[in-house]
Amino acid sequence: MSLTLYCFGESGHSYKVALQLALSGLDWEPRFVDFFAGETRGPEFRALNVMGECPVLIEGGRVTTQSGVIQLDLARRTGLFQGAPEDRDEVLRWILFDNHKLSAQAGTARFLSNFVPADKRDPAVIAFVRGRLTAALKVLDAHLATRDWLAGDGPTIADFANCSYLYYPEPFGFDRAAYPGIDRWLDRIAALPGWRHPYDLMQRAWRG
Amino acid sequence: MSLTLYCFGESGHSYKVALQLALSGLDWEPRFVDFFAGETRGPEFRALNVMGECPVLIEGGRVTTQSGVIQLDLARRTGLFQGAPEDRDEVLRWILFDNHKLSAQAGTARFLSNFVPADKRDPAVIAFVRGRLTAALKVLDAHLATRDWLAGDGPTIADFANCSYLYYPEPFGFDRAAYPGIDRWLDRIAALPGWRHPYDLMQRAWRG
Numbered sequence: 001m002s003l004t005l006y007c008f009g010e011s012g013h014s015y016k017v018a019l020q021l022a023l024s025g026l027d028w029e030p031r032f033v034d035f036f037a038g039e040t041r042g043p044e045f046r047a048l049n050v051m052g053e054c055p056v057l058i059e060g061g062r063v064t065t066q067s068g069v070i071q072l073d074l075a076r077r078t079g080l081f082q083g084a085p086e087d088r089d090e091v092l093r094w095i096l097f098d099n100h101k102l103s104a105q106a107g108t109a110r111f112l113s114n115f116v117p118a119d120k121r122d123p124a125v126i127a128f129v130r131g132r133l134t135a136a137l138k139v140l141d142a143h144l145a146t147r148d149w150l151a152g153d154g155p156t157i158a159d160f161a162n163c164s165y166l167y168y169p170e171p172f173g174f175d176r177a178a179y180p181g182i183d184r185w186l187d188r189i190a191a192l193p194g195w196r197h198p199y200d201l202m203q204r205a206w207r208g
Numbered sequence: 209m210s211l212t213l214y215c216f217g218e219s220g221h222s223y224k225v226a227l228q229l230a231l232s233g234l235d236w237e238p239r240f241v242d243f244f245a246g247e248t249r250g251p252e253f254r255a256l257n258v259m260g261e262c263p264v265l266i267e268g269g270r271v272t273t274q275s276g277v278i279q280l281d282l283a284r285r286t287g288l289f290q291g292a293p294e295d296r297d298e299v300l301r302w303i304l305f306d307n308h309k310l311s312a313q314a315g316t317a318r319f320l321s322n323f324v325p326a327d328k329r330d331p332a333v334i335a336f337v338r339g340r341l342t343a344a345l346k347v348l349d350a351h352l353a354t355r356d357w358l359a360g361d362g363p364t365i366a367d368f369a370n371c372s373y374l375y376y377p378e379p380f381g382f383d384r385a386a387y388p389g390i391d392r393w394l395d396r397i398a399a400l401p402g403w404r405h406p407y408d409l410m411q412r413a414w415r416g
Contacts, residue, residue: 051305051347066301073297089281093274097259099308128333139259 003028006048006056008035009204010115012107012165014055016067017074018201019160023194024080031058035205036115068095071157081160087152094150094158102140105133106165110172115206130173137179144181148188155192163189167197211236214256214264216243217412218323220315220373222263224275225282226409227368231402232288239266243413244323276303279365289368295360302358302366310348313341314373318380323414338381345387352389356396363400371397375405 003021007014007030021028033039033054040052049056049065057064057074064070072092075082083091109129112121140162143150150158166174166186176183189195211229215222215238229236241247241262248260257264257273265272265282272278280300283290291299317337320329348370351358358366374382374394384391397403 050351051309064297066304068304069297069301072300089272089277092280093277096274096276096304096307099304100312101259104308104312122332122336124330124332125336128330128336143258 002059004031004058005029006031006033006058007054007202008033009199009202010110010168010206011035011054011202012103012110012168012198013053013067014202015167015198016103016157016161016164017055017057017070018198019164019195020071020074020081020157022196022201023155023160023192024074024078025194026074026078030202032203033205036207037205068099068161071095071161075157081156083152083154083156083158087156090151091156091158095161097136097139098158098161098164101136102133102162103165105129105136106172106174109133110165110168110170113172114170115208133173137174137182141179141181144185148185155189159185159189164198210267212239212266213237213410214239214241214253214266215262215410216241217407217410218318218376218414219243219262219410220311220318220376220406221261221275222410223375223406224311224365224369224372225263225265225278226406227372227403228279228282228289228365230404230409231363231368231400232282232286233402234282234286238410240411241413244415245413276307276369279303279369283365289364291360291362291364291366295364298359299364299366303369305344305347306366306369306372309344310341310370311373313337313344314380314382317341318373318376318378321380322378323416341381345382345390349387349389352393356393363397367393367397372406 003026005014005017005021005028007018018030039045040054046052048063051065053065055067055070057070064073082088109126112126112129149155150162163186166182176186211234213222213225213229213236215226226238247253248262254260256271259273263275263278265278272281290296317334320334320337357363358370371394374390384394
């Protein structure tokens, strides 16, 4: 496979795939998307992905979008990080949880707290989103209190999905010290051979 | 299969599964969850689903949670509404879109607009969530402008996921007249043999 990933450093959703590509030892290159200049809202990008979102994975003429679909497709084709057959529904369950409850809130909280002009930040909205994020983090932390990985006995794409916003340095309402299960699990993922931080895998788009 | 679905009428996420069960002609019964009395936050429910969410599907001793996992599992086992093999990634793509961008916002907007005491509703928060909902509805409407169904040539579980909050009567920032593609598609789904409204499939929990 020779793969191109449309992505940018601040996109945790892109990082789910970039991290999987890196840990799977695949031949890939990032294609920088100038998110803060509005590239994902433009007609060229919309023609690539009607949903207007990163990541997008290109392989020859094949275009795949939605991080969860890309993750499952790569896992299937490489046989890596898909979990044992009996664990695959559990892998999907935590990918859906992440998309719905965790990254959706983490990405929004981080965006509103850091990438919106200070005079346009609404504390009530930020507090609301952070409250929903906290609820999701508690569920994740409770699950990780007695387990090393989210599904089955080893790392899977469910781990790469759920961790994706949790390595970023910008403040958004997540303090590792408050979630010991998550804290140890993030160290466990970061110790996998080939792990790299999102900002080391993808170019940053924020110039603010 | 003899199936029990933990659900309540106001839960669009439960409706995704209830509608699939009804349209698939399966033998099932709803088990009412008293959401507004806090049942999903209690220890008994958490023991069933650590994520604290409806729906939960029970079949004998087998417990399945997360609507998308249940939908895919039922589709696989019945062979109904899963889409043609070449369309299944597209089915999953729209299920993930729904979980992340559409139902997540629609459910929250509807909850905040209707099921929170009037003196605790924050107009800024509601406007923010409705803004995100509008963006998702526009993506869905554009996709449906030239298609009858979200993926492939017939109805799939992707349609049942994305439509799930859009039949409710309570106001939450969705006006069918503003989205002609969605409007026709909702009529199309409602014309499927066996279709029923969420409040006709599941007992309502709201007593306000």
